[in-house]
Amino acid sequence: MKRLNWQNFTYRNPYLFALLLLVIAIVVNFVLQPNLFERSTLNNNMRVFLPLIFLSAGEAIVILAGGIDISIGAIVSVVNALLATQIGLKGDPGQAVLWMGIALIVGMVAGAINGFFVAYLRLQPIITTYATSFLYAGVALFILPNPGGGVPSEFTAFYRETTPLGMPLAFFLIFFILLAWYATRQTRYGRYLFAVGGKVDAAYETGVPVSAVQFSTYVISGLLAAFGGIAITLLTGSGNAGIGDALTLQAITAVVIGGTILSGGRGGIAGAIIGAIILGLIRNIISFANVESWWQTFVNAAIIVLALAMPGIISLIRRKRA
Amino acid sequence: MKKRIAISPPVAAVILAVVLFLLSGLLPNGFGSNPDVAIPQALTIIRIAVFLGIIAAGQTLVIVSGGEGIDLSIGAIVTLTAIITYSIVSGKNENVLPALLVVLIVGAAVGFLNGVGIAFLKISPLVMTLGMSGVVSGLILVITQGNVSGSVAPIMTQLIARPVFLGIPGAIVIWIIFGLLMWLLLERTTFGKNLFAIGTNRITSRLSGVNVTRMVLGTYALAGLLAGLGGFLVVGNTGVVHIRIGDPFLFPSIAAVAVGGTLLSGGKGSYWGTMAGALVLTLITSLLTTMQMPESVRRMVLGATLLIMISIYGRQRGFRQ
Numbered sequence: 116m117k118r119l120n121w122q123n124f125t126y127r128n129p130y131l132f133a134l135l136l137l138v139i140a141i142v143v144n145f146v147l148q149p150n151l152f153e154r155s156t157l158n159n160n161m162r163v164f165l166p167l168i169f170l171s172a173g174e175a176i177v178i179l180a181g182g183i184d185i186s187i188g189a190i191v192s193v194v195n196a197l198l199a200t201q202i203g204l205k206g207d208p209g210q211a212v213l214w215m216g217i218a219l220i221v222g223m224v225a226g227a228i229n230g231f232f233v234a235y236l237r238l239q240p241i242i243t244t245y246a247t248s249f250l251y252a253g254v255a256l257f258i259l260p261n262p263g264g265g266v267p268s269e270f271t272a273f274y275r276e277t278t279p280l281g282m283p284l285a286f287f288l289i290f291f292i293l294l295a296w297y298a299t300r301q302t303r304y305g306r307y308l309f310a311v312g313g314k315v316d317a318a319y320e321t322g323v324p325v326s327a328v329q330f331s332t333y334v335i336s337g338l339l340a341a342f343g344g345i346a347i348t349l350l351t352g353s354g355n356a357g358i359g360d361a362l363t364l365q366a367i368t369a370v371v372i373g374g375t376i377l378s379g380g381r382g383g384i385a386g387a388i389i390g391a392i393i394l395g396l397i398r399n400i401i402s403f404a405n406v407e408s409w410w411q412t413f414v415n416a417a418i419i420v421l422a423l424a425m426p427g428i429i430s431l432i433r434r435k436r437a
Numbered sequence: 438m439k440k441r442i443a444i445s446p447p448v449a450a451v452i453l454a455v456v457l458f459l460l461s462g463l464l465p466n467g468f469g470s471n472p473d474v475a476i477p478q479a480l481t482i483i484r485i486a487v488f489l490g491i492i493a494a495g496q497t498l499v500i501v502s503g504g505e506g507i508d509l510s511i512g513a514i515v516t517l518t519a520i521i522t523y524s525i526v527s528g529k530n531e532n533v534l535p536a537l538l539v540v541l542i543v544g545a546a547v548g549f550l551n552g553v554g555i556a557f558l559k560i561s562p563l564v565m566t567l568g569m570s571g572v573v574s575g576l577i578l579v580i581t582q583g584n585v586s587g588s589v590a591p592i593m594t595q596l597i598a599r600p601v602f603l604g605i606p607g608a609i610v611i612w613i614i615f616g617l618l619m620w621l622l623l624e625r626t627t628f629g630k631n632l633f634a635i636g637t638n639r640i641t642s643r644l645s646g647v648n649v650t651r652m653v654l655g656t657y658a659l660a661g662l663l664a665g666l667g668g669f670l671v672v673g674n675t676g677v678v679h680i681r682i683g684d685p686f687l688f689p690s691i692a693a694v695a696v697g698g699t700l701l702s703g704g705k706g707s708y709w710g711t712m713a714g715a716l717v718l719t720l721i722t723s724l725l726t727t728m729q730m731p732e733s734v735r736r737m738v739l740g741a742t743l744l745i746m747i748s749i750y751g752r753q754r755g756f757r758q
Contacts, residue, residue: 183563241701242743245691260731412574420569424558
């Protein structure tokens with residue numbers, strides 16, 4: 116009886132484990148870095164986490180609806196290459212806003228290409244977005260063959276130093292994403308997302324426009340990847356056509372740590388955002404714990420695997436006891 | 438009632454490879470129509486494809502086993518085992534067999550850990566193997582601290598990179614024997630039969646007496662072992678090693694499986710298909726390199742080709758059917 120309750124509880128609160136992990140990560144980080152909650156440190160951290168937060172939120176929606184998008188890193192690279200070459204180190208704000216708008220459209224178009232192949236041609240998502248990731252990475256390299264270019268330092272300063280009401284810019288952006296997400300969940304579209312991810316055949320038979328819903332998730336993911344690309348460009352201030360390569364798999368990890376299951380139908384954006392923050396905090400902890408540099412990759416990966424294994428270990432122990 | 442001409446994906450992939458090769462004779466800097474040039478060229482391409490082909494064998498097994506099966510740790514295992522081979526062999530022929538044994542065990546152990554996470558802890562294969570890939574990459578950094586010393590033995594280069602029989606390189610002979618063994622494993626053993634069964638439906642397989650947990654553990658361990666074999670062969674071919682040597686094989690191994698007509702959702706596929714897929718991918722890559730395309734164009738063409746190929750036969754059934 117008790118076990119059933121536990122299962123019910125974790126099923127209803129997929130973020131629970133992620134929240135627990137977040138608290139642990141924050142506490143450990145705070146012990147190692149006592150000024151963690153000071154304004155400047157907080158802002159420092161959040162502006163570094165923000166690109167991955169955008170990507171994870173987009174990836175979460177795709178995964179929730181039963182797909183996967185491994186081209187988001189390449190979309191980030193395209194956006195970065197585009198901004199670094201078109202705005203340039205001497206660009207003016209008007210031009211910059213224009214190109215950021217274009218970057219968002221580019222992200223949506225890239226997402227729409229993914230969505231078209233997956234939803235309407237019914238190709239398998241992982242191999243399709245793998246193929247398109249090559250396509251987009253090629254485009255990024257075409258625009259910017261060698262690392263270089265960038266955006267004016269006033270823009271990076273704006274991204275780095277803007278703290279409305281004394282809080283990091285990222286907090287407001289996260290708040291807007293979550294607000295949009297909770298509003299969406301109340302709509303018919305929001306329920307369609309869960310239906311398509313949960314049982315696609317049943318959704319189709321009950322009249323859910325499955326293809327349109329799947330298509331839309333890739334467009335949203337492309338758009339959020341473009342936002343991530345803008346954020347990372349403003350963070351680094353420079354152009355590099357390979358900048359997004361490592362982000363795709365991190366975003367997927369963040370989504371899973373956040374309690375969204377890869378087969379779809381369960382989870383959400385809040386968990387993914389928490390997951391992205393946890394990944395960032397783990398990296399912080401490792402650098403503050405003076406782990407020897409050769410060990411850092413290993414320790415980082417081991418902690419992540421342990422975090423992924425934890426829910427499984429808990430339920431194994433509970434099953435043994437029952 | 439329109440009759441559709443059904444060509445099985447492996448056959449289609451091989452036809453595509455041959456057509457591409459012949460067409461390439463027409464291109465500037467292509468492979469030439471002179472048979473004296475073309476045959477060695479073809480052999481070279483097949484020889485390069487061997488390594489992707491063998492590494493993709495484990496990927497084939499894991500994908501056929503279903504349950505969203507996929508192995509993202511293969512690249513890291515190849516790197517690890519290549520480095521281990523390199524440092525154990527140290528240029529001595531008598532160290533080759535012990536090195537091979539060690540890398541097979543190491544590969545299988547990593548794969549087994551993947552299986553444990555997937556079968557017992559219910560972590561989805563993609564994430565489990567992704568995490569494991571990070572752990573193995575970390576381990577490589579810890580072990581090597583950035584520099585690897587050692588070398589391959591003459592006998593390895595002799596057997597893998599040089600012609601052994603009628604001018605055919607040893608690697609190709611190894612691949613043909615390997616392909617036969619894979620066919621036996623998939624089509625003629627209980628393991629193979631059970632593998633397709635759990636790939637199609639795990640619940641019905643369990644109810645009909647297949648030990649699904651043991652199958653999953655075995656499949657991932659075997660995939661790791663084959664990646665280990667891949668690492669051994671790769672370093673035997675190149676003769677040098679670096680800490681990213683396995684990375685370029687990871688996603689192409691999945692692409693080779695998909696191009697070969699194996700369903701990524703599991704339960705259907707063949708190793709012949711994967712072999713054909715590896716050939717096609719290698720051929721396209723080397724064609725683009727020979728034509729001296731810039732890296733950006735190469736990537737775009739590769740991506741577009743992949744998209745076209747999977748659009749032709751990678752489609753899932755529609756909802757109305």
